[in-house]
Amino acid sequence: MNAIEALTQRVSVAQLTGPEPTAEQQRLMLTAALRAPDHAWLRPSRYLTVRGDARETLGRVFLESSDNWQGLAEDKKNKLLNMPMRAPLIIVAVCRITEHQKVPRDEQLLSTGAGVQNILNAAFALGLGAIWRTGDLAVNPKVAEALGLDECEEIVGFIYVGQINSSLKPLPELNIDDFVTDWTAKTS
Numbered sequence: 388m389n390a391i392e393a394l395t396q397r398v399s400v401a402q403l404t405g406p407e408p409t410a411e412q413q414r415l416m417l418t419a420a421l422r423a424p425d426h427a428w429l430r431p432s433r434y435l436t437v438r439g440d441a442r443e444t445l446g447r448v449f450l451e452s453s454d455n456w457q458g459l460a461e462d463k464k465n466k467l468l469n470m471p472m473r474a475p476l477i478i479v480a481v482c483r484i485t486e487h488q489k490v491p492r493d494e495q496l497l498s499t500g501a502g503v504q505n506i507l508n509a510a511f512a513l514g515l516g517a518i519w520r521t522g523d524l525a526v527n528p529k530v531a532e533a534l535g536l537d538e539c540e541e542i543v544g545f546i547y548v549g550q551i552n553s554s555l556k557p558l559p560e561l562n563i564d565d566f567v568t569d570w571t572a573k574t575s
């Protein structure tokens with residue numbers, strides 16, 4: 388698949404299965420992530436890979452970080468425990484926010500977001516499925532602590548990656564003209 392095909396045809400894939408992407412595929416996705424634009428070369432982004440048994444540990448973290456988890460119904464507990472088992476590989480995208488005169492916090496987060504998009508596109512180009520997920524757990528301080536994040540670090544996404552286990556959803560039919568305007572300044 389060439390780059391334009393991947394960029395224009397990528398869809399998120401929620402139904403994922405093993406085997407885990409190969410070491411080379413993981414290296415390529417993370418190399419793509421590191422090519423995200425980065426104002427002032429702050430290098431705000433870092434990535435954690437969670438695979439194998441570590442996913443069970445992450446499920447435990449998800450459960451035990453949730454409010455009043457001991458009182459949750461069994462099905463809710465199991466849902467949290469099994470969340471990381473939805474894919475053979477989870478890449479946690481982390482942004483390290485630093486004070487900078489010219490690069491505000493939002494730009495640093497956008498840079499990590501661009502890194503995530505590169506992972507999604509690279510995964511698709513490699514024939515893998517991937518989906519960017521966040522939710523309450525991405526902003527839960529206990530999850531951040533368990534993952535070893537510093538105070539100044541934020542989770543930008545949990546990227547679930549694996550083999551595609553369903554037919555790809557159709558591309559939405561979007562009309563470019565609804566989103567793009569050829570602007571010219573009005574002259575009076």
Ligand SMILES: Cc1cc2nc3c(=O)[nH]c(=O)nc-3n(C[C@H](O)[C@H](O)[C@H](O)COP(=O)(O)O)c2cc1C
Nearest residue numbers: 397398399400401518519520521522523543544556
């Ligand atoms: C920052 C961000 C967070 C997201 N979080 C979730 C999520 O927690 N759960 C989910 O099902 N989809 C989430 N999505 C949406 C999916 O990643 C995906 O974009 C959506 O299903 C549309 O599919 P598409 O990428 O094929 O257009 C999120 C997207 C973004 C950009």
